[in-house]
Amino acid sequence: MADADVIFAGGGTTACVVAGRLAAADPSLKILARRFRVRIIEAGKHSQDVKTHVQPARFLANLKSGGDSFTFHVAQPSNALDGRQCIVPAGKVVGGGSCVNFMMYTRCSESDMDDWENLGNPGWGSKDLIPLANKAETCNLPSHGTNGPIQITAVSKTDDMQLGVTKQFLAVAAARDPERGIVPDANDFSPSSINKYSPWSRYVNPQTGKRSDTAHHYIYNQSHNNNIQVLTQCRVKRVIFDGDRTVGVEYTSHHPDAKDQQTAVIVKASKLVVLSSGAFGSPAILERSGIGAKNILAAHGIPQLVDLPGVGENYNDHNLLMTPYHAPADEITLSEIFHGSEDALKAHEDRWLQDGQGLMAHNGIEAAIKIRPNAKDLELLGAQFHRRWESFFESQPDKPIMCFGPMAGYTGGNPEARGHEHFGMVYYIQYPASIGRVHIQSPDPHAPLAFEPGYLDKPEDVALLRWSYKWTREVARRMDSYRGEFAADHPQFPPSSAAICRNADGPVPISAPDLKYTSEDDAAIDKFHRARVGTAWHSLGTCAMKPRADGGVVDSFLSVYGVKGLKIADLSIVPTNVSTNTYSTALMVGEKAAVIIAEELGISGV
Ligand SMILES: Cc1cc2nc3c(=O)[nH]c(=O)nc-3n(C[C@H](O)[C@H](O)[C@H](O)COP(=O)(O)OP(=O)(O)OC[C@H]3O[C@@H](n4cnc5c(N)ncnc54)[C@H](O)[C@@H]3O)c2cc1C
Incomplete structure (x- = not known):
């Protein structure tokens, strides 16, 4: 008998x-959300009411603690990063990334969704997906959802802002770059909101x-619904088939203290198995199940069930830096919450416990721009970027090249920053040309993956970051709180350079000339980026939804090619990159998957 439907x-x-x-639509359907299994009596890794998850500003301390609500995927050494091994964390807790992310609310470009539809996925264009994005949320802004489970703190005017650096960023924008202009909401899916x-x-x-997060707002709010059974601290090894029909999955304990992490337990599904293990986990489960490229499966002694060479390929992310600037001692930032002891955090937590307000309810980010280059920028971006501009961006006016914004606080790891105030300038590439891959390197579900993120493999991405460092620095230098660069976390320019990083008494005038960089300076910037660029935590694309002949892994109904009864619902299915922080994309994919599965299973009311 099946253990679940x-x-x-x-x-x-x-x-x-x-x-x-x-589960909410049909309480008679049994759903088994498979996660990490408690081996003895440990409840495992639920996120319900855990303060590192529910108190927003604890996100950075939680990440830096290296705690057990993450999987840290260590990449192979990369030539483009001067031999460095990047580490990409992914959420590992009920609710996944939504319980550990930085909570920055961003939505993609209309054309991103239309790209997916145009790849051969009817029903995945902006016309169909925008209503589903709105269905997920309640956000008090025009053109957003009004009745969804995910609640948004809307920030659209100065009165909504708590951080000085945010207001300064927008003030510099208004004075220095009036051509681009300021809009109240750049995340309304309107093409005209891009580059504002x-x-x-x-x-x-x-x-x-x-x-x-989705754990509290889609699952824990249904504690009355006995049909949802969540096993924690269990790791799915592979899918079990009867011929080409999916019948269940095999899992093992994932409890860190478990003496035996290999004993297999099999659970059967009467209707469907859905892989939702994210851009790293889902392709790995497929490969361990015999679905993937022949050479990869053969290298690990796994018999091939379906030849799908696209599994684990097409890894996409956004490449990010946060460069810090000194700020006055009385600057309002989240640095104390990010790096302080529990004693130091107590006042913030007490304030939050009173009425859910104060800096503990914050994420340090209140303003940004998804930018497109003007003629001057294109000239500065140089020849390395031009081909990419002409072939990809020029004809797609709602696709930004970068996202820039100020972060109120120091996010780096340098202990010299402690006890001082800083703000950061965040910059990340929206559509990196460099693409990576992730594959298994063992049939063991606990073994690390063979991961090549591809960051900066293409020179156009290096050119983008070089321009972005200079661009964000020019804005930072004009913000009232600017007191110079925190030099240890900036490029190491030659001592004679006019661009050398230094402390300052205050900002330069809006009309001050921009810094001049020599070719040696540019080399220092590139070296810095190769040494420091990291993930934006937006991994996607490794089980792409597109035609099988084009390297696709799932069709537009999210069904894995070549077998029956197996779907994927997570960001691994997203076939091409998006101009957004990807929580919104995961919500949208989730709402779409729910509709698809409900229709197939004859469930109404989803
Ligand atoms: C540190 C961080 C900061 C971020 N900041 C932002 C932000 O500010 N704004 C924004 O919009 N987005 C942000 N994101 C991105 C966003 O949260 C993710 O893109 C999104 O949550 C991914 O959803 P998913 O369903 O694809 O995967 P996940 O949410 O990662 O879910 C996959 C789940 O599967 C589990 N799993 C993996 N393998 C197995 C297995 N073999 N067996 C059982 N379970 C398995 C994992 O533990 C995980 O819980 C951030 C992400 C991170 C990690």
Whole structure:
């Protein structure tokens, strides 16, 4: 007899949306959201009411603690990064990334969704997906959702802002770059909002001040619904088939203290297995199940069931830096919450416990721009970027090249920054030309993956970051709080350079000339980027939804090619990159997957 009707392998962001919607619509359907299993009596890694998850501003301390709500995927050494091994964390907790992310509320470009549809995926264009993006959220801004589970703190005007650096960023924008202009909401899916400065909202409930994640808002809110069974600290090894029909999955304990992490347990699904293990986990489960490229499976002694060479390929992310600037001692930032002791945090936590307000309910980001270059920028971006501009961006006016914004606080790891105030300038590439891959390197589900993120493999991405460093620095230098660069976390320019980093008494005038950089300076910037560029935590694309002949892994109904009864619902299915922080994309994919599965299973009311 089957253990459930639908089994989800992975209980992260997208899985909670799909499982929650299906279970709420049809309480007679048994849903088993598969995560980490408690081996003895340890409840495992639920996120419910855990303060590192629900108190928003603890996100950075949680990440830096290296704690057990993350999997840290260590990449292979990369030539483009001067031999460095990047580390890309992914959420590992019920609710996945939505419980550990930075809560920056961003939505993609219309054309991103239309690109997916045009790849051969009917029903995945902006016309169909925008209503589903709105269905997921409640956000008090025009053109957003009004009745969805995910609650947004809307920031659209100066009165909504708590951080001086945000206001300064927008003030410099207004004075220095009036051509681009400021809009109240750059995340309304309107092409005309691209290339505009804007206040920025966050995934925090404005009433309670709690993080708005999918675990609490799609699963834990259904504690009355006995049909949702969540196993924690269990790791899915592979999918079990009867011929080409999916019948269940095999899992093992993932409890860190478990003496035996290899004993297999098999659970059967009567209707469907859904892989929701994210851009790293889902392709790995497929490969361990015999679905993937022949050479990779053969190298690990796994018999091939379906030849799908696209599995694990097409790894996409956004490449990010946050460069810090000194700020006055009385600057309002989150640095104390990011790096302070529990004693130092107590006042912030007490304030938050009173009414859910204060800096503990914040993420430090309240303004940004998804930017496109003007003629002067294109000249500065140089020849290395021009081909990419002409072939990809020029004809797609709603595709930004970078996202820039100020972060109120120091996010780096240099202990010299402690006890002083800083703000950061964040910059990340929206559509990196460099693409990576992730594959298994063992049939063991606990073994690390063979991961090549591809960061900066292409020179056009290096050119983008070089221009972005200079661009963001020019804005920072004009902000009232600017007191010079925190030099240890900037490029090491030659001592004679006019661009050398130094302390300052205050900002330069808006009309001051821009810094001049020599070719040696440019080399220092590139070296810095190769040494420091990192993930934006937006991994996607490794089980792409596109035609099988084009390297696709799932079709537009999210069904894995070559077998029956197996779907994927997470960001691994996204075939091409998006101009957004990807929580919104996971919500949208989840809502779409819920509709698809409900229709197939004859469930109404989703
Ligand atoms: C540190 C960080 C900061 C971020 N900041 C932002 C932000 O500010 N704004 C924004 O919009 N987005 C942000 N994101 C991105 C966003 O949160 C993710 O893109 C999104 O949550 C991914 O959803 P998913 O469903 O694809 O995967 P996940 O949410 O990662 O879910 C996958 C789940 O599967 C589990 N799993 C993996 N393998 C197995 C297995 N074999 N068996 C069982 N379970 C398995 C994992 O533990 C995980 O819980 C951030 C992400 C991170 C990690």
